[in-house]
Amino acid sequence: MSRPQPSIAIIGAGLSGLSCARVLTKAGFKFTIYEAGDAVGGRVRSDVVDGFTLDRGFQVLLPSYPEARRVLDYDDLELRPFYRGADVFYKGRFHRLADPFTHPRDSIKHTRDPFVSWMDKWRTLVLRKEVLTTRKIERRIPEMETEDYLRDFGFTEEFIDRFFRTFFGGVFLEKDLRTSARMFLFLYSMFSTGGAAIPARGMQSIPEQLAISLPPGSLRLNCPVASLQAGEITLTSGEIVKADHIILAVSEEAAARLMPEALPDKLLPARSTTSLYFTTEQPLPDLPIIYLDGDGKGPVNSACILSKISPDYAPPGQHLISTSIIGAPSSTELENVVRDQMARWFGEGAYQWRHLRSYQIRHALPEGRQLRLGDGPLQAVLAPGLYRCGDWCEDASINGALISGRRAAEAVLGSLA
Ligand SMILES: Cc1cc2nc3c(=O)[nH]c(=O)nc-3n(C[C@H](O)[C@H](O)[C@H](O)COP(=O)(O)OP(=O)(O)OC[C@H]3O[C@@H](n4cnc5c(N)ncnc54)[C@H](O)[C@@H]3O)c2cc1C
Known part of the structure; x- marks a missing residue:
């Protein structure tokens, strides 16, 4: 029986x-x-609005996530990768940070850009080597804030502010970089090995x-x-x-x-984020890359043209632009301020972009566990x-x-x- x-x-x-x-x-x-x-x-979750796929808040899958690799069928998801690097807007123009291993030519081409010091470039390579060669490195360091870890590692304040605070601030949804360095190291190794991607038809x-x-x-x-x-x-x-x-x-x-x-x-207050989606048929940069606010003036911390990463996110001939803000600002002027910033980044055409929808996600990420992974x-x-x-x-x-x-x-x- x-x-x-x-x-x-x-x-x-x-x-x-x-x-x-x-x-x-x-x-x-x-x-x-x-x-x-x-x-x-x-x-x-994702919504389909006028033929556009809008994820409820900008998010990505890191294909190297060990559990995701075990559980998900990536071929079926038709993962679309991001360019490994970022365009950082600082003092009136974009500066390209390219991963030297995936995009060696771009990396060499932008070597002379004084945006990143040689010391920071060197430290970036050393950190990469450490996360890739030390098994479970995140468990081997004491609990500390990411910001302290980066300083102790020898990165300059300039590079921490322009790059880490923006890129990882967007991942952690907080720009103080108070998140546990253990989480940072885990994510850094995931980005280093597999970059970031989205499924062809939405998260x-x-x-x-x-x-x-x-x-x-x-x-x-x-x-x-x-x-x-x-x-x-x-x-x-x-x-x-x-x-x-x-x-x-x-x-x-x-x-x-x-x-x-x-x-x-x-319970500590959760981390929140706001996403505004726009569309346009005007020409936009072609690269499937993330754009970062190196000036730190905001409100948009990062943006990307999702239809360049996965064309299935938008109807043919149209672009889908995602702009992400850390926090949940309540200003009624938000859309206009975002347009102003996007006009500085992508040109005056941003004032003609059609706003599709905004998402304010108040409880996006938990706070407590991120501070101490234990x-x-x-x-x-x-x-x-x-x-x-x-x-x-x-x-x-x-x-x-x-x-x-x-x-x-x-x-x-x-x-x-
Ligand atoms: C905007 C945003 C961006 C993010 N970016 C990334 C990223 O780029 N990469 C990454 O790895 N992670 C990212 N994350 C984090 C990731 O999405 C979450 O960690 C993960 O989805 C959490 O899953 P969960 O099952 O723990 O919780 P949830 O997704 O919150 O699931 C809980 C479920 O419980 C249901 N529920 C709640 N109360 C009840 C009830 N009383 N009765 C019945 N059902 C209930 C809810 O409806 C929900 O479906 C992001 C999250 C957000 C919101």
Whole structure:
């Protein structure tokens, strides 16, 4: 006689919940995912507006992420890579920083640009060598802020301000570079080995790919959970669901509402970001590169012409421009100020660009976990039959969310064994 299947409930169909579901499916267990939203993906969602694919906030996949490589089918996602480097706008013009290993010619061509000192170029190469040759380098250094790490490493203030504060400020969604240097080193090694990419038809293809292999009937959308305790969850509809194993796979804010004791510390305000999307048919630079605000005057920290990276993001003959701001400014003048800045970067034509949509994402990345990664992830088991996962348990990235989901599933399987 076969043993009765345990009942398993996953709350949240973001990347962590889907990754958890994937492992349980492979192990042959049934479960139900209760998702508050109208689709899977959580913070990785895209909308189609007038034929343009608009990701809900600018984000990229680093193809070297170890867990993403294990879990995702990159061929199916048709990843479109960014140019390895950046154009940094400083004192009235762009300065090209090219990765010498992927774009040696560009790197040589721009060698004489006084924008970066020889010392900083040398340090960049040394850092690259260190992250590539030291296994798990991020675990070998003490906890410290990224800014302190970069200073100690010998980078000049000028280079930290013009490049690191802008490029990694855009990744961390904070420009103080207070994020743990361990996170910085992990990401630096990921960028160094595989650069950045987006799926041809939008970031949401990532969670959709994971959701495709869910067993039929295992996903309940538009189904917010109102409360939970060991053995039982209550949906906002009033329905009560009994479950032997409950996995909380929500953001840190949602976890704080549903089960404050799941958080290791007091909830700190999340990091936020704002994206404004524009379109134009006017000619624009051809390179699939990221443009950075080296002046640091803002409000746009970075921009890119997404249709140059993946033409599928825009209808034929039209460009899709993404501009990203760190934080959530409330000014009604924002669109105009962004246009002013884009006119300085790309010419007066920016005043004719058509604004497609803006996204303000107030809870984009958790704060606490990013400050101290500690010696490992947060324990997945909260109490017998109760588990937690999400980027705030590992690190704030697609990779972190995928790993944490897997760990929660492994904890469930461990307790069943
Ligand atoms: C704008 C932006 C840019 C980013 N850029 C990058 C990047 O470039 N590279 C990178 O690696 N990472 C990036 N990230 C981070 C990455 O997207 C997240 O770390 C990851 O998606 C988090 O997944 P998660 O499953 O932990 O949480 P979430 O995606 O938040 O998923 C949680 C799910 O739980 C659901 N939920 C919440 N409450 C309830 C409830 N009560 N009942 C039922 N369901 C509920 C939510 O609807 C959601 O679907 C970015 C994030 C944002 C927002």
